[in-house]
Amino acid sequence: MPRVTDAGAQMTPTVGIRCVVNGKTIEDSVEPRTSLVDYLRHGVGLTGTHVGCEQGVCGMCTVLVDGVAAKSCLMLAPQADGHEIRTIESVAPGEELHPLQEALRDHHGLQCGYCTPGFVMTALALKDSGAACDEATLRAELSGNLCRCTGYQNIVTAVAEFLGVEEHPA
Amino acid sequence: MILPPFEYVECTSIEEVIDALGDGDSDRDARIVAGGTVVVPMMKHDLLRPDVLVSLERVAGLEGVEQSNGEITIGALARHREVSRSESVREAAPMLAQACGLVASPVIRSMGSLGGNLCYGESASDPSPVLLALNARLHVSGPNGTRTVPIEDFFVGFYETAVGPEEVLTHVEIPRQPRESRWTYRKWTPRAREDKPLIGLAATIRPDGAARLAVGGINPTPVLLGSASVRASDSDLSEREVNDIADAAAAEVDPFEDLQGSEEYRREMVRVWVGRVLRALREVEVDR
Numbered sequence: 001m002p003r004v005t006d007a008g009a010q011m012t013p014t015v016g017i018r019c020v021v022n023g024k025t026i027e028d029s030v031e032p033r034t035s036l037v038d039y040l041r042h043g044v045g046l047t048g049t050h051v052g053c054e055q056g057v058c059g060m061c062t063v064l065v066d067g068v069a070a071k072s073c074l075m076l077a078p079q080a081d082g083h084e085i086r087t088i089e090s091v092a093p094g095e096e097l098h099p100l101q102e103a104l105r106d107h108h109g110l111q112c113g114y115c116t117p118g119f120v121m122t123a124l125a126l127k128d129s130g131a132a133c134d135e136a137t138l139r140a141e142l143s144g145n146l147c148r149c150t151g152y153q154n155i156v157t158a159v160a161e162f163l164g165v166e167e168h169p170a
Numbered sequence: 171m172i173l174p175p176f177e178y179v180e181c182t183s184i185e186e187v188i189d190a191l192g193d194g195d196s197d198r199d200a201r202i203v204a205g206g207t208v209v210v211p212m213m214k215h216d217l218l219r220p221d222v223l224v225s226l227e228r229v230a231g232l233e234g235v236e237q238s239n240g241e242i243t244i245g246a247l248a249r250h251r252e253v254s255r256s257e258s259v260r261e262a263a264p265m266l267a268q269a270c271g272l273v274a275s276p277v278i279r280s281m282g283s284l285g286g287n288l289c290y291g292e293s294a295s296d297p298s299p300v301l302l303a304l305n306a307r308l309h310v311s312g313p314n315g316t317r318t319v320p321i322e323d324f325f326v327g328f329y330e331t332a333v334g335p336e337e338v339l340t341h342v343e344i345p346r347q348p349r350e351s352r353w354t355y356r357k358w359t360p361r362a363r364e365d366k367p368l369i370g371l372a373a374t375i376r377p378d379g380a381a382r383l384a385v386g387g388i389n390p391t392p393v394l395l396g397s398a399s400v401r402a403s404d405s406d407l408s409e410r411e412v413n414d415i416a417d418a419a420a421a422e423v424d425p426f427e428d429l430q431g432s433e434e435y436r437r438e439m440v441r442v443w444v445g446r447v448l449r450a451l452r453e454v455e456v457d458r
Contacts (some may be wrong), residue, residue: 015178030221032178035171035210054171055211056278069277074206078178079227122277143364144275 017081021046022090030077037061039077040087048088048117052146059145062118063087071126071144088117091124100124100162109158111149118145123159135160136166175211180225184311184340185230190224191336195311200224202338204247207274207282208290213249232285232340234454235259240346241448242266246285246339247273250297251276253284263304265353265372269296272357275364285339291329292424294366294387298325300355302384303372306344312337325391328426350377352454356447358439360430369439373447379404388425388436396420398444407452416445 014029021044030039035054040063052060061072064086089132090114092098097105100120101141110116119142126133133141138160147155160167172213179190180381191200200222203209212218226232231245237258244253253259256272273279273287273296287295288308306321310333319332326332333339347353353374359365386392398419405411425436 013177033173035173038172055214055269056207056281059277061274062277068280070281071277074210074281076178076203076206076210076223078180079206079225081180101358141276143362144277 014028015078015081018077019080019082021082022085024085034077034078035073036063036075036077036085037072039080040072040085043077046087046089046144050114050117052114052118056132057144057146058115059118059122061166062121062145064121064125064128067125067128069122074076086121088120091120092137100159103158103162104155107154107158107161109150109155110147115145115147115149119147119155119159123162126159127163134164138163171214172409174219176220176227177222179222180228182228182230184229184338187224187226187229187338188311188336190222191338192222193336198222200335202226202289204286205282206251207278208286226338237262242344244284244342244344246288246341247283248285249281249283250274250279250287252280253297254279257403260306263347265355265374266297266300266304266344268356269357269370269372272296272355272363274366278323278364284342288324288342289331289333289339291325291327291331291391292366293325293328293389293391294368294370295392296355296357296367296370296386298392299370299372299384299386301342301344302392303353303374303382304344304347306342308332308339309341309343310337311340316340318343322394324392328390330391347374348376348378351375352451354447354450354454356441356443356450358443366414369436369443371440371443371447373402373404373451375451381405383447385419385423385440388423388440390424390426392422395419395422402448407448412445412448412452415448416441421445 020026040049050060052058056071056074062069063072065083118148122145181187199220201220203223204226232245234245235256235258236243240262242262250270250273254267259267301321308319310317324332351374354373357367357370367387373383375381381399383395383399398415401415401418420437420441423440425433428435
């Protein structure tokens with residue numbers, strides 16, 4: 001399994017971690033300076049979680065940590081220890097799309113698709129939280145995920161359909 | 171992005187944290203990490219280059235909200251989302267629940283802790299002016315034991331707080347607010363709602379007439395508007411009084427400037443928003 005190393009810098013002491021990623025228990029040792037998103041992509045080989053702003057603004061790197069949406073660029077890999085991580089790869093492991101992915105496709109909720117994994121994970125966390133949701137709440141909950149293609153309306157429509165939320169025309 | 175190397179220490183008690191922070195000497199920069207929403211971006215921007223990160227995640231006793239006789243104690247690790255949804259906070263200090271529910275975006279609110287927000291020392295913080303208006307007390311532990319810092323003494327400079335490099339904030343305590351107090355918090359973000367406030371204004375008026383107005387995003391630190399608070403106390407908030415208080419508030423601030431607004435603009439926003447907040451308070455039906 002490839003490890004994150006920085007050829008230009010001296011190797012630093014590593015920290016042991018044990019976590020569950022998409023249902024699979026992983027034991028590894030990581031450099032503390034590795035962000036969780038870099039670890040998932042380079043260390044675990046799950047490249048579906050994307051890297052955007054790397055400062056917690058854009059939501060590209062959203063994953064679920066113990067069922068709650070988290071920005072994995074702001075988490076250090078050692079902080080995954082003892083937690084259960086879910087990434088986009090767990091959403092539709094077979095050939096069939098997840099209903100939310102279907103809804104995004106049906107409503108043209110993506111163009112380049114770079115932001116889509118983040119939106120999917122944020123929306124799944126919202127669904128799993130079981131919280132009552134109306135359109136305003138849904139829009140607020142998605143406000144930490146940026147899309148530079150669609151203008152959001154089609155994403156909101158798709159997620160609203162998936163959550164069974166009634167949308168009111170603007 | 172690959173950060174420069176650092177050591178990572180995960181503690182399970184306050185004693186271990188204080189031990190890991192060391193004696194605060196400048197050769198070894200040890201920093202606390204909780205939710206990571208402040209320290210990690212600062213490291214990525216190379217504004218901080220700590221030798222050691224001390225994690226609070228597994229420290230016992232820093233979580234949660236407790237209520238006793240209307241007095242609220244919030245652990246430094248309590249996340250903004252948790253505070254905003256806490257029944258106890260909504261009942262005893264609803265203005266804090268409201269402000270914590272306006273911090274950044276939802277996912278950041280469920281990651282970032284209230285203690286981290288305060289220790290960042292950011293002027294444009296939503297909870298900070300609210301805690302100033304509510305007269306909060308902060309509990310800080312260090313090698314010499316535990317001390318209580320009144321919130322008015324907590325913010326000491328631009329991104330600087332009373333918490334020393336060898337200390338850790340453990341709890342935030344909010345004294346019981348008299349029943350039938352009126353309160354409001356207003357946040358103005360010219361661009362997007364997940365931004366930091368250009369101005370965040372908190373105000374309470376107690377049934378005995380005592381008023382406290384506090385503002386974030388204007389001065390280099392969140393501050394109590396002392397002169398405006400005195401003028402607003404025992405006032406029936408006639409239109410003329412509201413205008414006088416707004417003028418007094420604009421006169422007493424010492425705004426910084428940045429890309430979001432000049433000194434003049436920030437001063438004018440203080441005048442505008444103090445007026446709006448006081449007019450809103452005039453209309454408020456008191457709780458209970």
